[in-house]
Amino acid sequence: MRAGLEKLLAAGKDNxxxxxxxxxxxxxxxxxxxxxxxxxxxxxxxxxxTAAWKLLGRTLVQLEKxxxxxxxxxxxxxxxxxxxxxxxxxxxxxxxxxxxxxxxESA
Numbered sequence: 402m403r404a405g406l407e408k409l410l411a412a413g414k415d416n417x418x419x420x421x422x423x424x425x426x427x428x429x430x431x432x433x434x435x436x437x438x439x440x441x442x443x444x445x446x447x448x449x450x451t452a453a454w455k456l457l458g459r460t461l462v463q464l465e466k467x468x469x470x471x472x473x474x475x476x477x478x479x480x481x482x483x484x485x486x487x488x489x490x491x492x493x494x495x496x497x498x499x500x501x502x503x504x505x506e507s508a
Contacts, residue, residue, distance in 0.1 A: 402426050417447035424456060436460050451481045451489040458496045467507075470500040 403426035409419055424439035440457035443450055454477025461470035474497040481490035 403430060415446075417443045417450050417453065420446065421450065421453050421456070424453070424460070428456065428460060433460050433464050437464065449480060449484065451477060451484060451486045454480060455489050455493050455496070458493055458500075462496050462500050462503075465503070467500040467503045471497065471504065474500065 403423065406419060406423045406426060410423065420439045420443035424436045424443060427433070427436035427439060437457065437460045440453050440460060443453035444457060447453070454473065458470050458474035458477055461467075461473055474493045477493045478490055478497065481487075481493060
């Protein structure tokens with residue numbers, strides 16, 4: 402799946418949905434650094450893409466980049482609230498709690 406999506410990207414078919422799919426494929430393969438890059442690009446291309454914000458935050462938590470995760474998830478939660486996306490909001494709040502807990506434990 403990832404290879405096919407990368408071919409589309411190389412062919413110039415870059416958009417938020419493609420980047421989201423690539424990020425998801427990279428996560429599935431355990432390539433969190435690449436996933437992070439694709440999710441950042443997805444939210445840059447479409448700042449209202451709550452699913453991309455959610456997976457970007459999750460990826461940052463998994464990478465133990467807790468300060469970045471806190472910022473990203475805060476933004477994502479605001480956007481989800483504005484759009485009435487309750488499910489994404491709830492999931493991002495769970496990831497945010499994990500990031501905040503880790504930050505507290507490291508202090």
